[in-house]
Structure formats: C-alpha cells, structure tokens
Amino acid sequence: QADLAMHEAKEAGRNTLRFFDQEMQAAAFARSELEAQIRHALQEEQFHLYYQAQLDWHGRVTGAEALVRWRHPQRGVVLPGEFIPLAEDTGMILQLGHTILKRACKQLAEWSARAESAQLDIAVNISARQFQHASFVDQVMDVLAQSGANPGKLRLELTESMLVENIDDTIEKMNRLREFGVRFSLDDFGTGYSSLLYLKRMPIEYLKIDQSFVRDILNDPNDAAIVRTIISLGKSLNLGIIAEGVELEAQRKYLEHYGCSLYQGYLFSHPLPPDEFEAFLLSRHHRDGPA
Numbered sequence: 001q002a003d004l005a006m007h008e009a010k011e012a013g014r015n016t017l018r019f020f021d022q023e024m025q026a027a028a029f030a031r032s033e034l035e036a037q038i039r040h041a042l043q044e045e046q047f048h049l050y051y052q053a054q055l056d057w058h059g060r061v062t063g064a065e066a067l068v069r070w071r072h073p074q075r076g077v078v079l080p081g082e083f084i085p086l087a088e089d090t091g092m093i094l095q096l097g098h099t100i101l102k103r104a105c106k107q108l109a110e111w112s113a114r115a116e117s118a119q120l121d122i123a124v125n126i127s128a129r130q131f132q133h134a135s136f137v138d139q140v141m142d143v144l145a146q147s148g149a150n151p152g153k154l155r156l157e158l159t160e161s162m163l164v165e166n167i168d169d170t171i172e173k174m175n176r177l178r179e180f181g182v183r184f185s186l187d188d189f190g191t192g193y194s195s196l197l198y199l200k201r202m203p204i205e206y207l208k209i210d211q212s213f214v215r216d217i218l219n220d221p222n223d224a225a226i227v228r229t230i231i232s233l234g235k236s237l238n239l240g241i242i243a244e245g246v247e248l249e250a251q252r253k254y255l256e257h258y259g260c261s262l263y264q265g266y267l268f269s270h271p272l273p274p275d276e277f278e279a280f281l282l283s284r285h286h287r288d289g290p291a
Ligand code: C2E
Pocket: 052, 066, 067, 068, 079, 080, 081, 084, 097, 100, 125, 126, 127, 157, 187, 188, 211, 244, 245, 246, 247, 264, 265, 266, 267, 271
C-alpha cells in the first residue's frame, strides 16, 4: 500500500513537472515571439504617439500626455496595456522607450515653433526599467539636445513604485534632470506605495490622481474622500494636481470645487493622433469657458 502511494506520488510529481515544463516553454516561446514582433514593429515604425489634452480650470489646453499606440497591420490599433508590460519583461522597453522619447521631443519642438501650440507641455510616460537604466539621464539630455525641444516643456510621468527602489539614486537622477529643466509628475498617485517623506525629497511638480478614484467620485464617498485628500496634500506640499479619467461635467465641477489644477479625460478629448490633436486645439481657441 505504501509502495503504491509512493508510486502514485512520483507519477503525479512527474506529470506536474512535465506540465510545468510545457507551460514554461510556451511562455518563453510567447515572450520571444513578442520580442521579435516588437523589434520588427520598431523597424517598421508601427508605434505612434497619440496625444491627450490636459486643461486648466479656465478650459485652456496647457499640454498633452503622449500615449503610445501600436498600429498593427493585422490587429489594428493595439493599446499599451497589451504590450508595455511584455516589453518591460523582455527588455524591449529600452528601445521602445527611447523611440517614444525621441518622437515626443520632436513633436514638442514642432509645436513650440507654431503660435497656436507654442505654450504646450508634453508629458511622457517612463517605465521603471527605462528610468532605472544607468544611462537614462544622459539619454533624455541627448534626445532633448538633438530635437531642439525646450526641456522646460518636457514632463516625465513616473509611478510611485519605481521611485522607492533606490531612493538616493532616484533622487539624484531626478535632480540632474530637474537642473536641466525637465519636470516630473507622479502618475497613478494613490495606487502604489508612497511615502510622504519621499514626496518631499523629490523634485516633483504634479501628482496625477488615478482615474480609478475619479471614476466614482460622485457615488463613492471613500473615493471622493481620497480625491479631496490628494488635492489638499498637493496644495500643502505646493504641488499641482492633475485629475485623469474625467468623463463627466459633474466630476470636473467637483474637482474644480476642491481646487484641482489640471484636467484630463474623455470629457475634453480622447487621445488623438497629432493632426487631430492640432485640429482639437484650434477648435478650443474659438470658444471660452470650461469644458
Ligand atoms: P496612464 O499613464 O495612467 O494613462 C492614462 C490612461 O487613461 C490612458 O490609457 C488613457 O487613454 C486613459 N484615459 C484617459 N482619459 C480617460 C477617460 O476619461 N476615461 C477612461 N476610461 N480612460 C481614460 P492608455 O493610453 O491605454 O494607456 C494605459 C497605460 O499604459 C498608461 O496609463 C501608461 O501607464 C502606459 N503607457 C501609455 N503610453 C506609454 C508610453 O509611451 N510609455 C510607457 N512606458 N507606458 C505607457
């Protein structure tokens, strides 16, 4: 009986092992497949930046967040949630991130040269692996120099979790870029770990309230309380506040009442290709008032 049990256990173990092996192989295959696809897509220039407007409380467009889209020949427009995490796993994010930064800075230089868009800032999302790379600061400075973009109009969006890794190193990197003129926003604020101590030590200009809090601001008293707390925290630390995911006029009003600085969301505009963003900008110039 004991022998039999032993035998069964061994069999089960072997099967588990075999199963696990196959699964790992499949995952490894999928990863290298995707890596090859991303490399190919980079060569074919299938990654494009869309721009989503950010507005102040007068309803003026002050800038745009660059959001990457993969225009896949078969699959159509693929959203970043489907490839950014995988690009991070494979390391392809370094090349992709560099391409994104170059594209955004080129756009910034172009917009700065035209009267109707001269004042715009561009915000660029930076992934952890990209930020933690030893040459990140040099890379940003090189891209800025080569594009001729004004560093003071580039805002890098970092997330809380990537800042707590190597605090001293992180602060040094941020300070070097800040001295060069580059500014920072803390993205998805409230969803990660944040120590208020770091917030104070880091050269951050804006906190971005995550859209998960904004979504239910009108119905969920807890979310509303969190949003009010983030706004008042921002005010006391002398930071601006950007609300993302603003879809309703009533949400905008609520945020405005508590003193939110900038607004971003479908209420104003979806992320748009550059030419459509420019058309949106012109249409805003011909009207007054918020939203
Ligand atoms: P995020 O930086 O928090 O960007 C905000 C996301 O909210 C965007 O999704 C945007 O399209 C979406 N959004 C904006 N307004 C609304 C709204 O009113 N309602 C709703 N439901 N959603 C809204 P997207 O473009 O799919 O990007 C998702 C995430 O992918 C971004 O979150 C960011 O973390 C990452 N990502 C996007 N572009 C890049 C990039 O160029 N580089 C890196 N490293 N990450 C990127």
